[in-house]
Amino acid sequence: FPLKIPKLKSRKMCSHAPSESTSLLPHATIRNSTSLLFRRPRKILSALNEVIGFGSKKTKENVAKNDAASQSNVSLVTEFNSDEEESENKVPVSKWVRDLYSLHSIAIIMSYFSVGVVLTFTTVPVTFYLIEELGASSTQFAVYTIVCKLPWSFKVIFGFVSDAFPIKGLRRLPYLIIGWTLHITSFLLLALLVRPSVQWVIGGAFTSACGYLLSDVMTDSILVERTKLECYNSRGTLQASGYIARAFGSMVGSMFGAILFNEPEWGWGLTINAIFLMNALVPLVCVLPFIPYLKETVKVTSNSSVKTVLKGHWSAIWNLVQRRVVWQPMLFVYIYNAMMVPNAAWNNFLIEGLHFKDFNLGMIGIAGSVTAWLGLVIYKKYFMRSNWRNVYISTTIFNIAVSTMQIVLILGWNKCVRIPDLAFAVGDDAAQDFLMSMQFLPVVIMYAAICPDGTEGTSYAMLTTLSNIADTVGFVIGDLLTQVFDTSNESLASHKWDGLLKLTLLTSFLQVVPLSLIRLLPSNKEEQRKMQKNQESSKIGGAVFMIVMVFSILFSIAEALYEIYL
Secondary structure (H helix, E strand, O other), X not given: OOOOXXXXXXXXXXXXXXXXXXXXXXXXXXXXXXXXHHOOHHHXXXXXXXXXXXXXXXXXXXXXXXXXXXXXXXXXXXXXXXXXXXXXXXXXXXXXXXXXXXXXXXXXXXXXXXXXXXXXXXXXXXXXXXXXXXXXXXXXXXXHHHHHHHHHXXXXXXXXXXXXXXXXXXXXXXXXXXXXXXXHHHHHHHHHOOXXXXXXXXXXXXXXXXXXXXXXXXHXXXXXXXXXXXXXXHOOXXXXXXXXXXXXXXXXXXXXXXXXXXXXXXXXXXXXXHHHHHHHHHHHHHOHHHHHHOOOOEEEEOOOOHHHHHHHHHHHHHHHHHEHHHHHHHHHHXXXXXXXXXXXXXXXXXXXXXXOOHHHHHHXXXXXXXXXXXXXXXXXXXXXXXXXXHHHHHHHHHHHHHHHOHHHHXXXXXXXXXXXXXXXXXXXXXXXXXXXXXXXXXXXXXXXXXOOOOOHHHHHHHHHHHHHHHHHHHHHHHHHHHHHOOOOHHHXXXXXXXXXXXXXXXXXXXXXXXXXXXXXXXXXXXXXXXXHHHOOEOHHHHXXXXXXXXXXXXXXXXXXXXXXXX
C-alpha cells in the first residue's frame, strides 16, 4: 500500500497562554507510531492511518484524552491541516475553530443572532399589548420584566447539566437543540391563543426565556472552549464577534417589532398572535439548517457514575470560587450591577404621561439596539487593550449625566428649546445602551480567561449568572421603589409626576456608589493573568460568593412569585 506521510509545515508560534487540556501532542503521536515499526503490520497500518488521516485533504481527528474535574474522559478534537496555526502548547488548531463564519461554525453566529432577535422583537408589541389592551399596571409590567430576566439567573444550572451529563458524547449541541425547541413551542402556544391573558403572556415569556437561554449558554460554552485556542494577544476576539452578532440581531428585532406591530398609528400591521408566530419561527429558519454542520472541539466519553461526576464538578466549582482572581472582581461586578437600579415606571410614563405610541417606543428600542451594536464594534476595534477600570469609570460618569437628563423630559424643559419628546427620549436611551455595551466586553473576556478546562459551561455560566442575578436584584429594587413613590398609571396620566421625579433622581445617583470599589477589578488582561498565577484563595471569599448567588436567586424568585400571586 503506497502511504505517504504529509510533511507538517513549520509555522510561526503565536503568543498563547499554556493550556492544561491536552495531554497527548501531535509530535508525540508520530513518535509513538514509529515505535510500532517492530510490531505487527496491522498495528503499523493503524498508527500510520491515525497520523495520515483520510480523504483528499488528508485530515483526521486526533483525540487526546484528558481527565477533567468531572472524572470524565474529555477529548480535545483537533484536525491536521497544512494551513493551521499552532499555539505555544503545540496543539494544532483548524481554521474553522477560529472562523465563526465557516460552515462548521456558522451555527454559533446564527444562534447569537437569533437570541438577539427574540430578545427584542416582541418588546414593543408585548409592552403595548399588556398595557393598552389588557390594562396591565406598573407592578404587573414590572413582573413581566422580572420573569423575562429571571431565567438569566438559571444559566449556571444549564451549564452544569451540559458539563456533567453529555448526550451521546456531546455536551453542547443536543442542549442547543433542546433550548430552541422549548422557545419555539412556547411562542407557538401563545400564537394559538385568541387573546392571551397577562398570566399566559408572563408564563410563555418565562418558558421561552428558559429555552433560548439554554441555547445561549451552549453557544457561550462552545465559544469559551474555542477562546482558549486563540492567541493570547487576540484573546477575546471570538467573544466580541459573537456578541456583536447578538447585538445586530437585537437591532433587527427592534426594527421589525416596531414596524410590523403598528396598526393604531399606520392603519396596518400584524396582530399580536402573528408576532408570537414570527418570534417562534426565527430560530427555526436561522439556526436549525446549520445545526448538522456544527462541530464541537471537545468530545466526552465518560464511564463514571452520576455521583462521581457530580462530586467532581462540585469540587472544581468550589475550588474556582475560592480563588481571589474570581471572588474579588465578582464582588465589584455584583455590587455595580445591583446598584444600576432602573426606573421601573419609565415605560408607563412614556405611554400614559407622554402618550407615546407603539411606533415611538419602537424607535427608542431601535436606537438603543443600534448604539449597543456600535458600542461593541467600537470597543472591539479600538479599546480591546484599554484599561478596564478606566472604561468603567468613564462610562459610569457619562451614564449618570445621561440618566439625569430624564429629569429634563419630566419637567418639559426640552420643549423650551423646541426638542420633541420623542427625539429627547431616543437620544437618552441610545446613549445609555451605548455606554452599557462598552462595559460588557471587558467582563466577559475576564470570565472566559478564568474558566477551568472541562467545566467551561458551568464556570462561565456561573460567573455570568452572578452578574445577571445582580441585574435582576436591581430590577427588583426598582420595582419595590415604585411602591414607595407614587408612579401609578392614574398619577402618570393626570400629570402628577412628583413621584416619578424623585424616583429618577434616586436611581440616577445610586450609580456612583459602586465606583468606590473599582480597585477590586483588574485593570487589564495582564493584571488578571498575574492574579491567576498567584493562586491565592480564600474559603471565606468562596463561601460568600456561593451564599450571595443562592440567596439572590431565591430572593428574586420569591419577589416575582409574590407580585404575581399576591
